Amino acid sequence: MPSLDSYRPTWAEIDLDALAHNLAAVRRRVGTRLVLAVVKADAYGHGAVGVARALVSEGVERLGVAIPEEGVELRRAGIGAPILVLGGFAPAQAELVLRHDLVPALYRPDQVEALSRAAEKRGGAASAHLKVDTGMGRLGVPAADVPAFAAILESASGHVRVTGAFSHLAVADDPADPFTRRQIDLFQESIAVLRAHGVAAEEIHLANSAAIMDHPPAWLTLVRPGISLYGYPPSAKVTPLAVRPVLSLKTRIIYMKEILPGTSLGYGRTFVAQRPVRVASLPLGYDDGLPRLASNRGYILVRGRRAPIVGRVSMDLTTVDVSDVPGAVLGDEATVIGASGAESLGADRVASWAETISWDILCGIGSRVPRVYVRGADREVVSRFDPI
Numbered sequence: 001m002p003s004l005d006s007y008r009p010t011w012a013e014i015d016l017d018a019l020a021h022n023l024a025a026v027r028r029r030v031g032t033r034l035v036l037a038v039v040k041a042d043a044y045g046h047g048a049v050g051v052a053r054a055l056v057s058e059g060v061e062r063l064g065v066a067i068p069e070e071g072v073e074l075r076r077a078g079i080g081a082p083i084l085v086l087g088g089f090a091p092a093q094a095e096l097v098l099r100h101d102l103v104p105a106l107y108r109p110d111q112v113e114a115l116s117r118a119a120e121k122r123g124g125a126a127s128a129h130l131k132v133d134t135g136m137g138r139l140g141v142p143a144a145d146v147p148a149f150a151a152i153l154e155s156a157s158g159h160v161r162v163t164g165a166f167s168h169l170a171v172a173d174d175p176a177d178p179f180t181r182r183q184i185d186l187f188q189e190s191i192a193v194l195r196a197h198g199v200a201a202e203e204i205h206l207a208n209s210a211a212i213m214d215h216p217p218a219w220l221t222l223v224r225p226g227i228s229l230y231g232y233p234p235s236a237k238v239t240p241l242a243v244r245p246v247l248s249l250k251t252r253i254i255y256m257k258e259i260l261p262g263t264s265l266g267y268g269r270t271f272v273a274q275r276p277v278r279v280a281s282l283p284l285g286y287d288d289g290l291p292r293l294a295s296n297r298g299y300i301l302v303r304g305r306r307a308p309i310v311g312r313v314s315m316d317l318t319t320v321d322v323s324d325v326p327g328a329v330l331g332d333e334a335t336v337i338g339a340s341g342a343e344s345l346g347a348d349r350v351a352s353w354a355e356t357i358s359w360d361i362l363c364g365i366g367s368r369v370p371r372v373y374v375r376g377a378d379r380e381v382v383s384r385f386d387p388i
């Protein structure tokens, strides 16, 4: 196993004990419902294989990815748990989906046809979940069209078994918004229509993290947490769940200097020193998860203190003012997300500098950042690059 010393000193630590703790918090909230852990987008930047393995060992019943390719990645890593492809598939991917034992979302007639043909060729039946659009408006059979689609499914039932149906909520993170109730009702009506057409769909699901927190009628038979497993609330309005952030993003000071008044830093010369400033250069930039909009706005933690970001965050480098960090020296650890002394900095705070959401920050931590999986005293380094 590689040691971190072989790499640029910028890494993400993934606390698998926190992940298990968060799964347990979700379970306590939803009782006996099955849990489908959403591990799409490389498990929200935490590393899909490492996270999926840990969650499966904690007993999670299902995994959810966005695209078939993500499911194949998990299968190639030896993960055998049921995988639902939430975003569906291109008809040309039908055979691949079956070969890797993935359960795809369905919402187009040509998907039903392609899946049916591929299943027939393999001499079996494919399982799939119907995606119903109850108001998100992106993907899914509109609730009004479910009767017509159910007839298509009925005629393909020899080779396509619709074992589940689901929809996605648009405003569950605002508990007071009545639109969620309308989506739940519409989904229930769609299920009744499916059953009337003989489509069994035993697994029915609607609840993302926000609905797990505040909308028990959306729990149905299975819940689909994403962001709560990674330790963040979906919004400031939801009833909090006792979760804690799983990921810390860390780096080290690789260059130090003192600049004089009038000296500028970085692209565009957006920072010009007004007094002598101790500047630390950090080997991370927007490819590593620190958004460019944090330039001259955000801060990084060094020795438990806030070091303001000065100048533009660039692709690989960021400069911070450590004038008020006593004793800061070359090689010091710097925390971009996580805790340092009594201070802590969350992905949601970083998101606020960039006018975005914690999901976006976590997913934005590029693939060149090694992920270090920590469980108790064990550490495993996973990098896209071979150790030097």
Ligand SMILES: Cc1ncc(COP(=O)(O)O)c(C=O)c1O
Pocket: 038, 086, 168, 207, 208, 209, 210, 224, 225, 226, 227, 228, 234
């Ligand atoms: C279909 C579906 N279900 C569940 C989730 C999980 O949502 P959250 O991260 O808000 O828990 C997502 C994520 O966007 C999703 O696309």
